[in-house]
Amino acid sequence: MEFPKKMSRYCKKCKRHTEHNIKEYKGGRARKMAKGTRKHERNNLGYGGKYQAVAHKKKLNKKPTFSAICNVCGAKKVFTIGKRLKKPQLV
Numbered sequence: 001m002e003f004p005k006k007m008s009r010y011c012k013k014c015k016r017h018t019e020h021n022i023k024e025y026k027g028g029r030a031r032k033m034a035k036g037t038r039k040h041e042r043n044n045l046g047y048g049g050k051y052q053a054v055a056h057k058k059k060l061n062k063k064p065t066f067s068a069i070c071n072v073c074g075a076k077k078v079f080t081i082g083k084r085l086k087k088p089q090l091v
């Protein structure tokens with residue numbers, strides 16, 4: 001599915017509609033020493049199975065996440081479209 005590279009969106013900082021550049025959002029590397037990561041590791045220790053349920057069937061497609069950057073002030077905003085897509089394309 002195709003999406004525009006530039007879009008007019010509301011900017012909270014500018015308090016009006018401005019042109020935004022759209023990019024595909026990529027999450028950062030998970031932190032090893034984050035509280036949640038440490039808790040998860042602690043819970044998985046020893047006997048007694050997994051702490052969180054393991055999905056046996058993987059979903060084929062992902063819901064894409066985009067980030068919009070305001071061309072006036074540079075404010076970033078992350079947004080999603082709640083649909084599963086094979087391949088989002090920025091045109």
Ligand SMILES: [Zn+2]
Nearest residue numbers: 011014070073
């Ligand atoms: Zn702005």
